[in-house]
Amino acid sequence: MDTPLLSINGLTKAYPGVVANDSVSFDIGESEIHALLGENGAGKSTLVKMIYGLVQPDNGTMTMRGAGYTPSKPSEARQSGVAMVFQHFSLFDALDVAENVALGMETPPPMRDLARQIREVSETYGLPLDPSRTVGTLSAGERQRVEIIRCLLQDPKLLIMDEPTSVLTPQEVDILFETLRKLKAEGTSILYISHKLEEIRALCDHATILRLGKNVGTCTPSETTAREMAEMMVGSSFAAPQAQNKVLGNVLLSVKGLSQPAPGSFGTPLREIGFDLRAGEVLGIGGVAGNGQDELLAALSGERLSETGMVRLKGSDVSRMGPNARREAGLLSGPEERLGHAAAPDMSLIENGVLTASRRMGLLSNGFISWGKSRAFAEDVIERFDVRTPGPHVAARALSGGNLQKFVVGREIVQTPDVLVVNQPTWGVDAAAAAFIRQSLLDLAAQGSAVLVISQDLDELMEVSDRFGALNEGRLSSIRPVTELDIEQIGLMMGGAHDMEVAHVDG
């Protein structure tokens, strides 16, 4: 190979208490799609931030086409031809597409010219987008297009993409890959960050694998199996959850014709959702982010009430009951957002235990909290779910994502629910904790509870679910046993093809 486009030599970055990158080196060639692979917390984000000039390395050098490259801020990186598509945090909902694009450019042309350029680029690369739309009204896939077009308008030499497919349906992923291959053919290099192995095998020329801040290996993905890459990523093998032989019991949760208006201007309405959930069963609900997952959880947890008859628990109508009444009746839930929704960040684990368990675990007498019992409950959860914490008095925000997630899921499971509803139970959690949580959900079902798992991680759903359905724009697809499904069908379900087959629907 000739001089690489970007050569990274011994980059090191330490934060108090953690070395995010420990002398990482690798090269990105011209016209190459290079994967950066690693678990959450492996140091991918920090590395990318250094390349994009958001963070300065403590040690090490970068060279671009042989010349020194030391961006001290993103605008310098952009001037050098480095552009970045972010996973989160780089769009402005209240501004329109053209304004959003202008904010990401060094010297944007006047707005009228810019609108024209946006249309041109969006046509060339098959990414339709109206420059005058307000970004807040766009779908996740369209929002990503804004970011991509913002980058393409600057003729980047290197395009960084941070977990771009987490918000896309399988079909949208195909379109994105087309675009990326086209860019590569035109001479642009791409640094592609992901932890999805199959994607990387399908798309990337080379892969660099990070673990705990270190470069633990490079490989050619098309010649390496997903399993080999996974082992490099994780470092050791971990127990995959085991599905038990299922004996399904009575219907515990029955949802019929559940409809709700959107909770706010950027929310999703629920439309005619219906399903039955039986004792011992795990029902997985997939879908691209923002298609009604949060709203469905709120409707089931009781945070938003629905109309009479829509939600029945063990035969009795709980539609008009609030969260506490539903908990007392046996319906517990765990929302997606750990900090701020499932748990109060600045409150201790003891207090966060009281948050959902006060009534079911008898922590109150005449409205007064028994702190002794509350402490015992929190300690019980900590012990049974292997939550790593100095003690129950520690604030929730002091725990790592995985440990806090184990606590909030464990908090519900310890209360022995009849029905447990969880949304994104392993989002942003390290692999070991994720496996632990999935196994706990399976164990709970094996003990005769009914479990509803809402998730955007298809692999996870395939692993834990007995049956699968998908949310699309607030509608639930037909529900089918996972053994009958392949990735093609799942994609269609997520994309909203509801009427493909109705034969298997029982709700």
Added chain:
Amino acid sequence: MDFGSINPALLIASIMISATPILLAAIGEMVVEKAGVLNLGVEGMMITGAVVGFAVAVTLTSPGFGFVAAAFAGAALSLVFALLTQFLLSNQVATGLGLTLAGLGLSSLIGKPYEGMKSPPMPKLDIPVLSDLPIVGRMLFSHDAMVYVSLLLVVAVWAFLKYTRAGLILRAVGESHDSAHALGYKVIPIRIAAILFGGACAGMGGAYLSLVRVPQWTEGMTAGAGWIALAIVVFASWRAGRVAVGAYLFGGVTVLQLNLQAAGANVPVSLLSASPYIITILVLVIISARGVHGAPASLGRSFHATH
């Protein structure tokens, strides 16, 4: 009751005078809020501007210098707010309240020697031709320069936010400081600049009260004008043009109730005096019942870069 004593031309003219201090403070606060910062210290900055402006104008017998000094005083006070909220990440609501309480104390301390004095007169602008027009000339075109400065400021803020890149960046910072930071914009310096601008505007608004509207210094003379300016920003849905409309409507209410009092209308004086505040509440209710639109999404949230 004698409504005949109310002269429409004078009425309009006095509405403009009555609206100007609130307009100045409100347009400044709007820029601050557009950058995502809620500064509840407008009242404190206004009254500090009022006293400093008055003191300097009396000492130098120049209202012009008074306004300049008031702008600096307001900005200086807002700098305290900026340091606390932007660097020390203090709660914006509490800090703004503190600014108001401290400003009230500071102003009465500075103002003691100036009580009872009269400010030097503010020259009226004589606009050729326009000022000489019958009725309209007296109504709209024979005011002091600050009335027009405030209106020009509204236009300038509107154009700045809508057409300039700096304005776009300011709005972006107010919408999502995380996104703006990710794109490499300096959130904190931008916010501090906006806070200082807001402080300077509030200071000038206060000085307009003590130098033109009243015109003398009395303790606590802003009497909630700063809070009304805050309410007007909400009323205006964070749009410059509507801030002007709001300020003039409010000026209208104030002048009208004063005129009714003077005309001996058959309404309790207390009710008339309270009417601007009651109407402000009603307007806030109507606006919020329709759903508040246009509030910057990061308004009032502290920004701390995590890397």
Added chain:
Amino acid sequence: MIRLEKRPEPSRLWTATTPLLAVALTMIVGGLLFAVLGADPFEAIRTIFWDPLFHPQFAAYSRPQLLVKAGPLILIAIGLSIGFKAGIWNIGAEGQYIIGAVCGAGVGLAFYPSENVLIFPLMIVAGALGGWAWAMIPAVLKTKFGTNEILVSLMLVYVAQNVLIAMSTGLLRNPEGMGFPGSRNFKQWDAVHNAEIVANTGMHWGVVAAFIAVIAAYVLMSRHIQGFNIRLSGEAPRAARFAGVSPARIVFLCLGLAGALAGMAGLFEVTGPAGQLTDKFNAGYGFTAIIVAFLGRLHPVGILLAGLLMALTYIGGELAQLMLGLPGAAIQLFQGMLLFFLLATDVFTNYRLRFGAGAAA
């Protein structure tokens, strides 16, 4: 280079230390301010913080004043702190205080000149209800229409002041007062006079109520599920809804409680230390109580101490005015500074300073 780094959890040590640090910083900067005003800074600080309690000549007068001034401050601040904990910014306590006084006084005066012992308790209830009702205005508007409670509660202060003027010069004016504004003098009406319970201590029923409020608030916030729900609503509103807490109920509870306590404080003041409903009987306690609430770290015991300290600065300020000729407004600025320094040092509760080792670009 100095950077701030978020602590994994709030530091308890700093939570307790920051008020003391803020007081110390205020003394230093306040001393400089007094020096600029031409007073000896050490003498000024001593006059404000020491003399009211220990001066051989003045202490006998000023010591009881400590409780007289601290009573309403604590009573109001306790109510405010509960709301602030829940993220409900009622800054119109001054208005609730005024309306409480007007309602309580009005109900009492309706029975003049009866000496029935039930009148005073009835007035207390009326005062609390008046303050409660005034606070319900922002509560209802917030829950029904989403109107900002900060602006509404503050606007209502100005409205309340006009109500006070109208009442003290109209309906409630002393018919035997020769046309002077102001109500009958409650000090001359034994049945309702909120006199000192123990002579020369300043202890009147309002102070008793303040102490009860401190204890009740402590129990509520640390032991009762409603207090837990209030804290939860302030810390994480979404988590509170998830825990089944109704946001509207919290708004009504917090504003209502604060209004009732402020209203009671107004009634105790008008029947006690003020003695008469006049257009300026209110001394701005409703605003100073905001400082007291923050200085006390929104904690009942902290508020008790902060209320006493703030009362001390009031009395000391008056003394400094008298003896050193310091302007009265200086003390108001002094109090504002105290709040600023508290907010400034508060950062150390949640963040720690890191020197060097920053980005060396």
